[in-house]
Amino acid sequence: MLKNRRILLLGLLVAMVVLPLFFPLYQVHVLVLSLINIMFALSVDLVLGRVGQPNFGQAAFLGIGAYASALFSLRLHWPVPLSFLGAIVVSMVAGFLIGKIALRMRFFYFCIVTISVAQVFMLTSTNAVGLTGGPMGLTNIPRPTGVSSLKAWWLLGFVLTAAMLLLVRRLDNSKVGRAWVSMRESEKLALAVGVNTVGYALLAYVIGAGFAGIAGSFYAHYVAFIDPSMFDFSWSSMAVVATVIGGKGTVWGPLIGGAMITIIPEFLRVASAWRLPIFGLLLIVIVVFMPNGLISLPRVWHNWRSGIKEQV
Amino acid sequence: MNQFVQQAANGLLLGSIYSLIALGLSMIFGMMNIVNVAHGDFYMLGALVAYYTVASFHLPYAVAVVASVAVVGALGAAIERGILRRVRESAMVTTMLITLGLSLLLQNFSLMATGGVPHFIRSPFSPEPLVLGLVHVAPARLFAAVFSILFIIAVHLFLTRTKWGNAMRACFQDKTAASLAAGIDIEKVYALTFALGVGMAALAGTLLGTIFFVDPMMGAKGMTKSFVVVIVGGMGSFVGAIFSGLLLGVTETLAAAYLSSGYKDVVGFILVVLVLTFRPAGLFGKRIR
């Protein structure tokens, strides 16, 4: 039984990698964008789902990763893989410094501090014209050698996303993951049984910053153009929507949500103006009626079928 | 020197409206324990309703102000009854997610409705500045400032002198007792609080909409400004919100005049960092969180 499931999963995985290679180019492009949203949603969920704090300013690290990577490549002429690694390091260092301050606070304060940080970066990137190109942004960001076709980007993105998913899964199933769960359930209790809550929260924040940096760097080199809107609140809020719709605090939730928010509107051909309000509404509906996200749908369905009332 | 006094006066006028938005946010948080991420969008909505009342229905500005507060207040009460009530006992993150959803919803519906074109609310005030001693003041600005101060005083009187105002304060201090001992209908108090809180944001929108452009993206600015004011002043503090609103208005205006207008919006964040470092409960706050 278990073996069969493994084979099934493996087959599914191979199919997911290979099939898009035969898709029309535009569809592959949408899939690559969905990978970026998944990476970024994973990064948001590390704080929202693991630490349990409203992280509405994660775009700070998306932008930092994008700008760092682009600047390393354009100004210092580093090879792209090195810029990529450099961007991750810069994002994580920034995550460490900001996390140190922000994680001393809760809810309201945490929310405003993280949003503010993103806005300060946005203002800086807009005004520091000499370095960042100001509102015009940075163009002609080089692509890595060997990754020229869309299909190559798809494979690269897929490998990166899979690696990040596996890392989150490993962490969730380790001592760290158990500490996160205990903190999310009750911070006081976690403290009382000797969990170093500050340390574990910071760990989640720094890894999340690194993930956002990966997503930002990937985006910068893929699209080859970035501007201060990388730091925009709408990036952060869409990633929050993706995470919550999929199921926060899980491995697969951000995957489902990130894919949904990119792919569904494209294929349903919804007028772009309608997307955000629809997602806003969906966010409210999910939070009120299915707080554990779409990933809990099988369980909710099963419970409903067998007449068990969900204990909230 | 004259220049400085002029800028400081401009700052005070702007700041009094910041206080008004922020008081609404502070009230909602203090009484309902809800961080209203959509607060700025109610401010935006207030300005938009007023704009359409004047531009499409050709009604006078005074009617627009009243209509805007009434419409947004009613919407707030409906949202409280329909949505927020269902998550009353949930973690704070839950209500923040819901208000984030509301923010996306309101902002983008307004974007569709207006097509993103910035507007001006036509007000009956002449563009000729009044000369008051050393300073020149546009009548619209003076009206906005005076009216927001009067409204703040009215809210204060409502909270301290009237039956429902006292009921709101009692619920804030101990809602179990309010319910058990006095039989206060706390569901009504919650709806009233949310309606009044977002109504204050809407009023601020109608006042600023005659001075600055009205567009659907102004909500983000309204949100950050009011968050900054509430944190600097101290959560749930009436005096704090008024003082820090004025403080933010003045420092921002001075920074724009003497430093760089590009970094004007950073001033608020610097204030936040300073306050959180040296006085985490805010300038007038007694309790933390």
Added chain:
Amino acid sequence: MLSVESLNVYYGVVHALKDVSLRVEDGEMVALIGANGAGKTTLLRTVSGWIRPSSGKVTFGGQDITGASCSRVVKQGVAHCPEGRRVWPAMTVQENLILGAFNRSDRSGIKTDLERIYDQFPRLKERQRQLAGTLSGGEQQMLAIGRALMARPKLLLLDEPSLGLAPIIVQGVAGVVKDINQGGTAVLLVEQNAKLALYLAQRAYVLETGNVTLEGPTADLQNNDYVKEAYLGAGRARAQ
């Protein structure tokens, strides 16, 4: 006038009240005694509408008030003086009292009641402009009782009025409760201090882990061996 019939209340999986039945007649004072966690406060709060029972019936003055809102229960004439006093600390004594009459609209009646309460509790009159949070424990208890009386109740639910007060103050509170009852207001008194409760009330119920185990006139219960042993500390020093 108050009748509770086979009331069941759950907190999640905890069965807090098990088939509890109880009556309070017009003008009567009934005591409810029992240990900490026996369900006394739960019972009062269910009557008041703060907690929704899973089954059972609460009627007051012939009206079904099962699961009614707190504000309706107060309007029907049941005021609740909660455990731990719970006055509004940042409001003045007078504001506390006037809010007690929240559901009344007879201005002159409210005014005379306020005067009456000030006559009854001169300390409160002295401190009418002071914030309630600055009062002593005994004064706060008086204020909490006064606030409940401002609703002009037919039945007063009184939760642990002696809790945390010095013995001399407890005597004062006991006198007040007795006066209120003699003035014609029925009282349902919850007390851990069983001696005091049995002394004040005419009838009593003993509540143990959610069950009513004994009931009867207080004179009988005072002489019941089990009650003596478990609640009145006969033969051994009472714990606490």
